[in-house]
Amino acid sequence: xxxxxxxxxxxxxxxxxxxxxxxxxxxxxxxxxxxxxxxxxxxxxxxxxxxxxxxxxxxxxxxxxxxxxxxxxxxxxxxxxxxxxxxxxxxxxxxxxxxxxxxxxxxxxxxxxxxxxxxxxxxxxxxxxxxxxxxxxxxxxxxxxxxxxxxxxxxxxxxxxxxxxxxxxxxxxxxxxxxxxxxxxxxxxxxxxx
Amino acid sequence: xxxxxxxxxxxxxxxxxxxxxxxxxxxxxxxxxxxxxxxxxxxxxxxxxxxxxxxxxxxxxxxxxxxxxxxxxxxxxxxxxxxxxxxxxxxxxxxxxxxxxxxxxxxxxxxxxxxxxxxxxxxxxxxxxxxxxxxxxxxxxxxxxxxxxxxxxxxxxxxxxxxxxxxxxxxxxxxxxxxxxxxxxxxxxxxxxx
DNA sequence: AGATATACTTGCCAAATGACAAGAAATATG
DNA sequence: CATATTTCTTGTCATTTGGCAAGTATATCT
Numbered sequence: 001x002x003x004x005x006x007x008x009x010x011x012x013x014x015x016x017x018x019x020x021x022x023x024x025x026x027x028x029x030x031x032x033x034x035x036x037x038x039x040x041x042x043x044x045x046x047x048x049x050x051x052x053x054x055x056x057x058x059x060x061x062x063x064x065x066x067x068x069x070x071x072x073x074x075x076x077x078x079x080x081x082x083x084x085x086x087x088x089x090x091x092x093x094x095x096x097x098x099x100x101x102x103x104x105x106x107x108x109x110x111x112x113x114x115x116x117x118x119x120x121x122x123x124x125x126x127x128x129x130x131x132x133x134x135x136x137x138x139x140x141x142x143x144x145x146x147x148x149x150x151x152x153x154x155x156x157x158x159x160x161x162x163x164x165x166x167x168x169x170x171x172x173x174x175x176x177x178x179x180x181x182x183x184x185x186x187x188x189x190x191x192x193x194x
Numbered sequence: 195x196x197x198x199x200x201x202x203x204x205x206x207x208x209x210x211x212x213x214x215x216x217x218x219x220x221x222x223x224x225x226x227x228x229x230x231x232x233x234x235x236x237x238x239x240x241x242x243x244x245x246x247x248x249x250x251x252x253x254x255x256x257x258x259x260x261x262x263x264x265x266x267x268x269x270x271x272x273x274x275x276x277x278x279x280x281x282x283x284x285x286x287x288x289x290x291x292x293x294x295x296x297x298x299x300x301x302x303x304x305x306x307x308x309x310x311x312x313x314x315x316x317x318x319x320x321x322x323x324x325x326x327x328x329x330x331x332x333x334x335x336x337x338x339x340x341x342x343x344x345x346x347x348x349x350x351x352x353x354x355x356x357x358x359x360x361x362x363x364x365x366x367x368x369x370x371x372x373x374x375x376x377x378x379x380x381x382x383x384x385x386x387x388x
Numbered sequence: 389a390g391a392t393a394t395a396c397t398t399g400c401c402a403a404a405t406g407a408c409a410a411g412a413a414a415t416a417t418g
Numbered sequence: 419c420a421t422a423t424t425t426c427t428t429g430t431c432a433t434t435t436g437g438c439a440a441g442t443a444t445a446t447c448t
Contacts, residue, residue, distance in 0.1 A: 064342045071339070084332040087325045093336050123317070130324040131281045137331050138278040142287050144338075145265070148258045169396065179436060184397050363426065373406055378427050 003028070005053045005077065006105045014125050024122065027115060028105035033057075033098040039080060040096040046085035048106040049129075052076050055102025056166040059094045060174075070175040072140075073163050080104070083133040099166050149178045150186050197222070199247045199271065200299045208319050218316065221309060222299035227251075227292040233274060234290040240279035242300040243323075246270050249296025250360040253288045254368075264369040267357050274298070277327040293360050343372045344380050 003025045010021045031050060033039050039057060040046050057074040059082065071094055074080045085092035086109060107115075115122045143152055153176055156163060163172065173183035197219045204215045225244060227233050233251060234240050251268040253276065265288055268274045279286035280303060301309075309316045337346055347370055350357060357366065367377035 061336060061340060063339050064345070069339050071335075084329045088329055093340070127321065127324070130321070130328060134324060134328045134331065135278045135282055137328065137335065141265075141331065141335055142255060145257050145263050146255060146287070151258070168394095180396075181398085181437080182435065185435095188397080362424095374426075375407080375428085376405065379405095382427080 003105060006051050009051055009077065013128065014121060016119075016121050020119060020121065024115060024119060025105075027111050028107050031102075031104045031106040033102040033104075035098055035101050037098050038095055039098065039102075040082055040085070040092055040094070042093055042095045043091050045089055046082045046092050047109050049086065049109075049112055050080040050104050050106045052078055052080050052102060052104040055098060055104070056100045056162075057096055057098050057102060058167065058171055058175075059096045060171075061094045068174065070167075070171045073160070073167060073175065075160070075162060079129070079132075081129075081133065083130065087130070099171075144177055149176050149182065150190065152176045153183070153186050153190065197299060200245050203245055203271065207322065208315060210313075210315050214313060214315065218309060218313060219299075221305045222301050225296075225298050225300040227296040227298075229292055229295050231292050232289055233292065233296075234276055234279070234286055234288070236287055236289045237285050239283055240276045240286050241303050243280065243303075243306055244274040244298050244300045246272055246274050246296060246298040249292060249298070250294045250356075251290055251292050251296060252361065252365055252369075253290045254365075255288045262368065264361075264365045267354070267361060267369065269354070269356060273323070273326075275323075275327065277324065281324070293365075338371055343370050343376065344384070346370045347377070347380050347384065 006028060007021055007025045010016075010024055011018070014021070014024075016024075028051065031048070033055070039048070039050060040059075042061065052074055054076050056076070057080055058070050059072040059074075060068050060070045063069050074096075080096060082092050082094055082096065084090070085094075089109075112126070116126060143155070147155070153172075156172070156176070167175075169183055169187075170180040173180040176183065178186070200222060201215055201219045204210075204218050205212070208215070208218075210218075222245065225242070227249070233242070233244060234253075236255065246268055248270050250270070251274055252264050253266040253268075254262050254264045257263050268290075274290060276286050276288055276290065278284065279288075283303075306320070310320060337349070341349070347366075350366070350370070361369075363377055363381075364374040367374040370377065372380070
């Protein structure tokens with residue numbers, strides 16, 4: 001497994017010389033997570049920042065009635081991170097699970113902090129990481145308020161069609177804030193009228 | 195209006211010499227927002243970080259049916275900020291409104307960035323600010339999933355009783371994710387059984 | 389391929405929530 | 419202080435959504 005994709009990602013995120021980018025990439029460890037295995041378990045502290053080179057994951061928690069609720073999907077060439085637990089060193093309420101076999105590159109909390117000290121430019125990387133996480137969460141929160149489930153479904157379908165290739169409809173349903181029964185009805189109406 | 199409260203807040207957030215804290219505090223401008231006026235309007239870019247010295251505010255947006263939905267409450271001695279718009283320089287989907295006459299100290303985006311350059315310790319302040327915002331948003335998002343409205347009501351009542359002194363019940367209702375009708379019923383059941 | 393398990397759709401019914409309206413209470417205004 | 423306005427509660431009714439179960443389709447395993 002070579003680190004080309006990771007190197008690409010770093011250079012795309014941060015304007016640093018190739019040499020520095022290589023040094024940063026070298027701090028990452030190879031990570032393999034088999035289908036259905038966990039990258040992070042609820043009740044534990046997240047200790048790894050992960051660049052997902054290949055595969056597909058989801059985060060989930062449980063609602064007040066004990067139903068499994070998907071809170072996020074992660075696709076390849078993107079970051080997998082439960083930022084709140086990772087940065088605050090608190091136990092996570094969410095579990096992150098591989099939905100297909102996954103490979104990627106992980107950076108521990110300690111190594112990330114060492115990079116902050118040894119590579120000054122990397123601090124900007126940290127700041128950008130936080131802002132990105134915050135913006136993504138905010139957008140999702142707002143979309144749950146100012147869009148109907150049907151609209152969120154269409155958005156997801158248009159923008160992230162690959163999710164439909166990997167995730168089960170009940171995972172997508174709970175991500176959209178409805179039951180699988182309701183999603184079924186949304187899909188029926190959508191294929192008729194939409 | 196003196197800046198003692200602000201100075202206090204800064205020194206509590208950041209281990210810096212009094213002189214440095216004073217210098218930071220000097221960058222803030224006095225801000226007065228009268229009851230019902232806006233600190234931030236939806237559709238504009240947030241340009242101010244605000245330390246609320248006195249008063250009470252709320253943030254709100256509209257749902258798909260056009261209903262006003264409260265997304266946050268802000269109490270005195272705390273920060274008022276729409277982080278996503280402020281840091282990304284994008285238009286805000288939320289409006290932040292004073293529910294009582296408010297006074298505080300604001301710092302513009304430019305001045306904040308200048309502080310990052312002129313006061314190295316301040317960068318840690320920025321990082322901590324982002325993490326706090328992220329954690330708060332995450333906690334709220336999760337509580338909307340894994341607690342019932344009744345439980346969120348009790349939590350809010352126990353932890354933030356002053357909100358009930360200032361906010362209208364319909365604002366609290368939408369913040370909890372229910373209509374004012376439902377909140378009325380929750381309160382009735384709560385005063386009977388709880 | 390055949391058998392078994394899992395996932396998806398659909399209909400029916402129940403429960404929860406919202407919409408609306410009327411009255412009571414609280415607050416603001418002249 | 420009296421009136422007007424706004425907010426809160428509560429009842430009735432309608433709508434939405436979920437729960438459940440049966441049937442269908444799809445995927446998995448040997």
